[in-house]
Amino acid sequence: MSITPEHPAALDRRTVLRRAAAVGMLATPAIGLLGACATSGSDGDNEQVAGGTKSEKNPLGVKEDAAIEVVIFNGGYGEKYATDVHEPLYKKAFPKAEVKHQATQAVSTVLQPRFASGNPPEFVNNSGEKLMDFGALVADGQLQDLTELWDAPSVDDPSKKVRDTVVPGTIEAGSFNGKPFVLYYVSTVFGIWYSGKLFKDNGWAPAKDWNEFMALLTNIKAKGITPYGYAGANAAYYQWNVILTHAAKIGGTDVLKNIDNLEDGAWKQDAVKQAAAAWAEVGAKFSDKSFEGLKHTDVQLRQNQYKVAMYPSGDWLEGEQKKDTPAGFDYQLMPVPSLSASDKLPATALRATAGEGYFVSAKSKNPKGGLEYMRQMLSKEGAKGFTEVVKAPTVVTAGSEGFAFPPGVASSQAALKAAGQDVFNLYFDGWYKELDTEARTATNELMFGRINADAFVERIQKRADAIKKDSSVTKFKR
Amino acid sequence: MRHGKYPFVIGFLFAPVALYVTFVIWPYAQAFQISMTNWRGLSAPQWVGFDNYRRLLDDGAFWKAVQHHGVLLLALPLITIAIALFFAFLLNVGGKSSGGQRQGVWGAKFYRVVFFFPQVLAVAIIAVLFQMVYRPNESGLINGVLMKFGIEPVLFLIKPNLALWSIIAVLVWQAVGFYVVLFSAGMASIPGEIYEAAEMDGATKVTLFFRVTLPLLWDTLQVAWVYLGIAAFDAFAIVAVLSVDGGGPDGATTVLAMEIYRNAFVYSKYGYASAMGVALFFLTLTFAALTLRLTKRESVEY
Numbered sequence: 001m002s003i004t005p006e007h008p009a010a011l012d013r014r015t016v017l018r019r020a021a022a023v024g025m026l027a028t029p030a031i032g033l034l035g036a037c038a039t040s041g042s043d044g045d046n047e048q049v050a051g052g053t054k055s056e057k058n059p060l061g062v063k064e065d066a067a068i069e070v071v072i073f074n075g076g077y078g079e080k081y082a083t084d085v086h087e088p089l090y091k092k093a094f095p096k097a098e099v100k101h102q103a104t105q106a107v108s109t110v111l112q113p114r115f116a117s118g119n120p121p122e123f124v125n126n127s128g129e130k131l132m133d134f135g136a137l138v139a140d141g142q143l144q145d146l147t148e149l150w151d152a153p154s155v156d157d158p159s160k161k162v163r164d165t166v167v168p169g170t171i172e173a174g175s176f177n178g179k180p181f182v183l184y185y186v187s188t189v190f191g192i193w194y195s196g197k198l199f200k201d202n203g204w205a206p207a208k209d210w211n212e213f214m215a216l217l218t219n220i221k222a223k224g225i226t227p228y229g230y231a232g233a234n235a236a237y238y239q240w241n242v243i244l245t246h247a248a249k250i251g252g253t254d255v256l257k258n259i260d261n262l263e264d265g266a267w268k269q270d271a272v273k274q275a276a277a278a279w280a281e282v283g284a285k286f287s288d289k290s291f292e293g294l295k296h297t298d299v300q301l302r303q304n305q306y307k308v309a310m311y312p313s314g315d316w317l318e319g320e321q322k323k324d325t326p327a328g329f330d331y332q333l334m335p336v337p338s339l340s341a342s343d344k345l346p347a348t349a350l351r352a353t354a355g356e357g358y359f360v361s362a363k364s365k366n367p368k369g370g371l372e373y374m375r376q377m378l379s380k381e382g383a384k385g386f387t388e389v390v391k392a393p394t395v396v397t398a399g400s401e402g403f404a405f406p407p408g409v410a411s412s413q414a415a416l417k418a419a420g421q422d423v424f425n426l427y428f429d430g431w432y433k434e435l436d437t438e439a440r441t442a443t444n445e446l447m448f449g450r451i452n453a454d455a456f457v458e459r460i461q462k463r464a465d466a467i468k469k470d471s472s473v474t475k476f477k478r
Numbered sequence: 479m480r481h482g483k484y485p486f487v488i489g490f491l492f493a494p495v496a497l498y499v500t501f502v503i504w505p506y507a508q509a510f511q512i513s514m515t516n517w518r519g520l521s522a523p524q525w526v527g528f529d530n531y532r533r534l535l536d537d538g539a540f541w542k543a544v545q546h547h548g549v550l551l552l553a554l555p556l557i558t559i560a561i562a563l564f565f566a567f568l569l570n571v572g573g574k575s576s577g578g579q580r581q582g583v584w585g586a587k588f589y590r591v592v593f594f595f596p597q598v599l600a601v602a603i604i605a606v607l608f609q610m611v612y613r614p615n616e617s618g619l620i621n622g623v624l625m626k627f628g629i630e631p632v633l634f635l636i637k638p639n640l641a642l643w644s645i646i647a648v649l650v651w652q653a654v655g656f657y658v659v660l661f662s663a664g665m666a667s668i669p670g671e672i673y674e675a676a677e678m679d680g681a682t683k684v685t686l687f688f689r690v691t692l693p694l695l696w697d698t699l700q701v702a703w704v705y706l707g708i709a710a711f712d713a714f715a716i717v718a719v720l721s722v723d724g725g726g727p728d729g730a731t732t733v734l735a736m737e738i739y740r741n742a743f744v745y746s747k748y749g750y751a752s753a754m755g756v757a758l759f760f761l762t763l764t765f766a767a768l769t770l771r772l773t774k775r776e777s778v779e780y
Binding site: 137139141142233234445448450 | 750
């Protein structure tokens with residue numbers, strides 16, 4: 001037998017162990033596997049279907065029998081609105097077309113390889129914790145220009161363009177360097193949420209200015225309830241949102257525009273510093289140190305248990321907490337209070353935007369079908385159906401008419417109405433994820449008392465400058 | 479049987495080697511290539527030379543992570559091996575001797591199973607479990623008890639100078655069981671006569687441990703050290719799930735794998751992340767080579 005080792009003793013325990021160690025050593029930095037992703041980035045090997053004939057019913061010229069694949073993020077809004085409302089609408093318009101449906105909780109995990117291999121699905125709901133970087137997708141030419149959709153006649157009234165049926169600001173929210181690429185579908189209003197019942201029972205009233213707010217916080221604290229808090233473990237951006245909203249109210253909306261455009265010294269503007277200092281005080285005196293280690297669901301649950309009085313969030317909060325909210329809790333929204341009489345914007349001003357992003361893949365087989373799917377979503381029937389299923393208002397103005405919203409959304413819609421023209425939004429977190437990360441970290445440092453307002457603006461500015469200089473990052477302007 | 483030996487060997491090796499090259503060696507090589515590009519995960523990458531590595535030099539988060547690996551590299555093997563040795567000694571030779579046979583402490587068999595439990599749990603589950611243990615309010619396992627006694631809660635994962643040690647504690651907790659078993663196996667193969675002889679010469683348990691057990695376990699210890707060192711270069715799952723704000727507060731618990739993950743899958747900077755991966759590769763390689771060299775010494779044959 002020539003296969004056995006010539007000196008069996010050579011393979012003693014020691015060598016075996018040592019060899020085992022060597023194998024372990026080679027196998028561990030599995031991160032090297034990153035390279036397993038294909039880098040070919042093949043483009044053009046995916047043949048696109050020819051257009052169909054344009055008609056009144058088919059203004060985009062979709063090929064009637066071309067299949068379309070729809071990928072939905074199965075998160076807060078679920079997937080039912082797509083399977084029960086939007087997809088049937090598309091089927092109704094194009095009975096010969098096949099609609100392939102897929103739902104996922106990790107969009108990038110499922111789709112990244114498909115984009116890399118040049119075979120993306122037509123329509124994607126890019127949202128959730130694992131969403132794909134919109135900026136990178138745009139920079140890479142993966143997203144279909146939506147101008148054609150916005151200029152197309154709407155489903156309900158052919159004399160009206162789609163762009164005229166949605167809330168102002170919707171198209172801008174999904175534009176990159178002035179070109180529309182993303183459809184943000186859900187109307188979202190940000191503010192500070194409280195329980196109408198808790199406030200009523202204690203005779204508290206929402207605050208409009210900073211003095212009222214301080215008095216309110218003191219009263220709540222005296223009652224043994226944590227007056228204000230956000231979750232530091234994973235939702236620090238809820239708080240930078242409050243600080244920047246406050247900064248916009250103090251110094252006007254240009255404060256946020258400068259930040260988005262990475263202007264020199266944008267974060268060091270006086271308004272940002274004032275807002276940061278004001279909220280650092282709230283963090284130090286009226287919050288709870290342990291919240292830094294809690295997740296958003298933990299703090300939201302504590303609010304439902306009447307242990308936390310005020311919590312910053314967007315108006316998805318009420319739906320998200322539906323299961324845990326006790327009867328009669330009565331979610332109410334209060335805009336971030338103004339700092340002083342010299343504020344540039346009134347106390348009613350607030351941040352509102354369209355949220356929940358959808359896009360059409362430019363390199364998919366049937367991009368026209370994707371655009372048409374969006375047009376159906378933006379019809380009155382599509383929007384109404386969505387609102388009925390998920391209880392959230394869409395950007396389609398006519399879609400929310402006559403719908404009885406639950407108290408929280410009703411109050412945010414009322415606040416939005418009261419704000420009138422003083423509605424603003426910010427974009428840097430979607431454009432530059434790194435800046436978002438830095439702002440989150442700095443916000444925790446600020447609110448939990450490890451740095452002051454000066455250091456807060458200093459460190460975020462430093463990161464913003466670095467991003468500005470980084471040639472590998474695509475820049476956006478508004 | 480000499481005839482046809484090589485075709486025979488090659489025939490058997492072909493499939494495993496092909497698999498290994500495709501799924502291990504090739505991705506490694508590709509990581510080196512990607513690290514020289516500014517690839518963002520979608521279209522064809524552009525060559526940028528050593529740009530990414532130059533960037534690494536003044537990336538604060540990267541150096542912070544490297545520093546944490548330094549701490550982990552010292553603390554994790556030292557603490558784990560010390561505890562595991564102690565337990566293994568107690569379980570195998572710490573008790574009375576009966577009929578010339580060394581025995582473990584009473585209930586050793588039961589403890590051996592208990593110590594191994596953490597090894598059976600998936601790392602992610604351990605991290606989630608410890609979220610409950612470390613929770614900073616009255617619903618936390620530790621703080622709930624503390625607060626019942628009116629003691630201020632300990633902010634395990636929040637205090638910047640405590641957070642990394644809280645993470646290390648979890649890593650140790652998880653690893654100890656395996657090394658108890660490993661050392662037990664090593665101890666079991668030490669002949670009983672040596673203990674007997676030493677005892678007759680009047681050796682105490684402490685002397686037994688340091689003069690008999692430890693030297694005869696040297697090979698096993700060395701392997702344990704290399705394994706734990708490599709584990710210290712990983713620690714990703716625990717940090718990612720357990721720590722505040724992904725390696726926080728303010729990067730106080732971040733590790734290289736965490737930064738790689740963030741750069742690749744949050745910032746879509748695959749090129750830069752690959753550069754970090756290559757750095758990690760060389761760090762691990764250097765460590766393993768150094769350890770094997772430094773601990774090289776004649777082992778006792780028996």
